[in-house]
Amino acid sequence: MNDDRRLRVLRAIVQDYVETSEPVGSKALLERHQLGVSAATVRNDMAVLEEEGLIAAPHTSAGRIPTDAGYRLFVDRLSQVKPMSQAEQRAIGTLLEGAVDLDDVVDRTVRLLASLTRQVAVVQYPSLSRSSVRHVELVPIGGPRLLVVLITTTGRVEQRVVDVGTDLLTDDGQSALVTLRAEINAATTGRVLADASSELTSLDERIDPSLRPLARSVVAALEESLVEEREERVVLAGTANLVRSGGDFTASIGPVLEALEEHVVLLKLMGAVAEQGGSLAVRIGAENPYAGLRSTSMVTTGYGAGTDVVAGLGVVGPTRMDYPGAMAAVRAVATYVSRILAD
Amino acid sequence: MNDDRRLRVLRAIVQDYVETSEPVGSKALLERHQLGVSAATVRNDMAVLEEEGLIAAPHTSAGRIPTDAGYRLFVDRLSQVKPMSQAEQRAIGTLLEGAVDLDDVVDRTVRLLASLTRQVAVVQYPSLSRSSVRHVELVPIGGPRLLVVLITTTGRVEQRVVDVGTDLLTDDGQSALVTLRAEINAATTGRVLADASSELTSLDERIDPSLRPLARSVVAALEESLVEEREERVVLAGTANLVRSGGDFTASIGPVLEALEEHVVLLKLMGAVAEQGGSLAVRIGAENPYAGLRSTSMVTTGYGAGTDVVAGLGVVGPTRMDYPGAMAAVRAVATYVSRILAD
DNA sequence: GCTGGCACTCTGACCACCCGAGTGCCAAGC
DNA sequence: GCTTGGCACTCGGGTGGTCAGAGTGCCAGC
Numbered sequence A, B: 001m002n003d004d005r006r007l008r009v010l011r012a013i014v015q016d017y018v019e020t021s022e023p024v025g026s027k028a029l030l031e032r033h034q035l036g037v038s039a040a041t042v043r044n045d046m047a048v049l050e051e052e053g054l055i056a057a058p059h060t061s062a063g064r065i066p067t068d069a070g071y072r073l074f075v076d077r078l079s080q081v082k083p084m085s086q087a088e089q090r091a092i093g094t095l096l097e098g099a100v101d102l103d104d105v106v107d108r109t110v111r112l113l114a115s116l117t118r119q120v121a122v123v124q125y126p127s128l129s130r131s132s133v134r135h136v137e138l139v140p141i142g143g144p145r146l147l148v149v150l151i152t153t154t155g156r157v158e159q160r161v162v163d164v165g166t167d168l169l170t171d172d173g174q175s176a177l178v179t180l181r182a183e184i185n186a187a188t189t190g191r192v193l194a195d196a197s198s199e200l201t202s203l204d205e206r207i208d209p210s211l212r213p214l215a216r217s218v219v220a221a222l223e224e225s226l227v228e229e230r231e232e233r234v235v236l237a238g239t240a241n242l243v244r245s246g247g248d249f250t251a252s253i254g255p256v257l258e259a260l261e262e263h264v265v266l267l268k269l270m271g272a273v274a275e276q277g278g279s280l281a282v283r284i285g286a287e288n289p290y291a292g293l294r295s296t297s298m299v300t301t302g303y304g305a306g307t308d309v310v311a312g313l314g315v316v317g318p319t320r321m322d323y324p325g326a327m328a329a330v331r332a333v334a335t336y337v338s339r340i341l342a343d
Numbered sequence C: 001g002c003t004g005g006c007a008c009t010c011t012g013a014c015c016a017c018c019c020g021a022g023t024g025c026c027a028a029g030c
Numbered sequence D: 001g002c003t004t005g006g007c008a009c010t011c012g013g014g015t016g017g018t019c020a021g022a023g024t025g026c027c028a029g030c
Helices: A002-020 A026-032 A039-051 A068-078 A086-097 A102-117 A171-188 A193-206 A209-227 A240-244 A253-261 A263-275 A323-341 B002-020 B026-032 B039-051 B068-078 B086-097 B102-117 B171-188 B193-206 B209-227 B240-244 B253-261 B263-275 B323-341
Strands: A120-124 A133-140 A145-152 A157-163 A234-237 A281-284 A296-303 A311-318 B120-124 B133-140 B145-152 B157-163 B234-237 B281-283 B296-303 B311-318
Touching (some): A002 A039, A068 A281, A102 A234, A102 A323, A133 A171, A157 B157, A171 A209, A193 A209, A240 A253, A253 A263, A263 A296, A296 A323, A311 A323, B002 B026, B002 B068, B068 B323, B086 B323, B102 B120, B102 B323, B120 B263, B133 B171, B145 B209, B157 B209, B193 B209, B234 B263, B263 B296, B263 B311, B296 B323
Antiparallel strands (some): A120 A234, A133 A145, A145 A157, B120 B234, B145 B157, B281 B296, B296 B311
16 A cells, blocks of 8 residues: 555656656645645655655755656556557658668658657667578679679668679679579578578588689678678767757766767667567666766667567667657657568 | 058957957957057957957957957958878878778768867768769569669669569570660760769660660669769767867757758758869858858868769867868868778 | 644845956057 | 057956745654
């Protein structure tokens, strides 16, 4: 009973504080929520909550604000992700379906997420290493030069030009190419890039010895494309929301902006999420391993073509953030993007 | 004589204000510059400069700060672009030469520019419409499906898949492709994209009638790639510098961030510069047509492969900005990037 | 275990004050 | 005719005091 009400008080405090961005006192709470008890009782509850480290008072005679632990409890047990309205769902769908290519999908997604949540949105480009091979193409482009094209399930296209040493425009060259192309596609199509890479190394033994020199240069080029780390990219939008976000940390906005420019950091955070199976992850304040983001929270999730998680997306904002709203938006957007990438 | 000294005073004011970001008074000026006259004289000069609208006093008993017009005069007549040191030049060169592809070049460039100037750096992706065709490749990828690849002189690769209606893996199909590929490359290689596009439309008449259906689908796909507007992209770095930039407009940082997110706006501004021949352009404060950027200045220039201007780059910062330094950095970086893209 | 009441505390707003930086102007000097 | 030293004036910003309000903790009673 008692315990239960205390949690209701905590929830009310979080909600009010998120809305007003001012410390909330016992009286204000009573006015805005039907708690059915008096201010004094609420005060007692608050005292207990403070002892438990869930809320804190900036100074003696101000209201309370939730601590990181308070938000954590709120997110874990006191809130449910509020579903997006039909209209919002449709809006998301139609906006994203208008995209013409991968760049455009990512661009639209990040802007959409920023405007839905009024926070900073972060979208990771579909990661090469977690996507799989759709097709490999070998294109002779004059003399001994060959264009090796790798197309992934996420729509990304990587290409390399290699010099294979022998003229490819002869009949022999052509037929060698046809064989090799078939072999390579048989070995790699549909596989995750890492697997494809290991398949390729064993290809050498299975193939006709006369083709080996050619095969080796092509495989080398492909491996390069496959292990490519640098292609891990993220895109941001809505950084302006940081300053407008309620004067929360207007002062300390600098470090946050700096942290956001460190794409590597963001990638790490996204990556960690994607690993853990793609469900919604919330990182609150100091839970964040990176100093610059200690005063912020992140809501992230994985997305990908169909059910494979190939990248992450999410939002970054002040710890005083509308968690249910952000979680709903992040989840909804991820679902739609995944659906679109599946094509 | 008189006039001359007055300009020296203006220059001193600009320099001091840029450095200290505090209104500069007559006494402070004397301490830091050898003007050879007394404070009273400087005061008289200041009064005149104020009448001419080149400087202004925030309030009665504070020093003066330059107006937009004052900065303009400073940039036009009182400053020379200070050359970068040998060491800096080398650093720029080696950093940029390490880039592995176009994305990487742009990424490194924008970060470099941000850290050199400690401002927000903006780099436009080499614009498709102003670059030219390096090579067109046609790749059959099974059945009637054909991958059309367009490679530009700036290293950008665009591709489209088209369904041409007939099977291409037959002997007839192959030889048709070879012919068409040769024709298309002959017509387009080396041409600016717009020209290439018009060449293609006339190709239809010259080609063997039996190839026309095939040619038409390929040309249609190419045209799509060629006119592509959406590919106009910009990349930003150093937004954190905005807040750290001396508390200048810490309050009004929001609108600026918003304006910077409007990539279209930035593109317009860059575009305008590129048009006018690629020389260094400086836009000061209210000279800027976009409301959000009224309190900022931009230093921009064009760059491109060799001498062709294909895109713009520059920095955005407070009007109180180190113009000579920014101009030097922008120019130097543009030169190096152009050189690298020329390969 | 809840409630009303009361004394206490702290912040933030408001105000008055003063100091110092900086100005404008003037009369004298080169 | 420009330059200079001098002087009165102005105004912003910092300091310190006061006050009201919001909020708390605690206690005694139901």
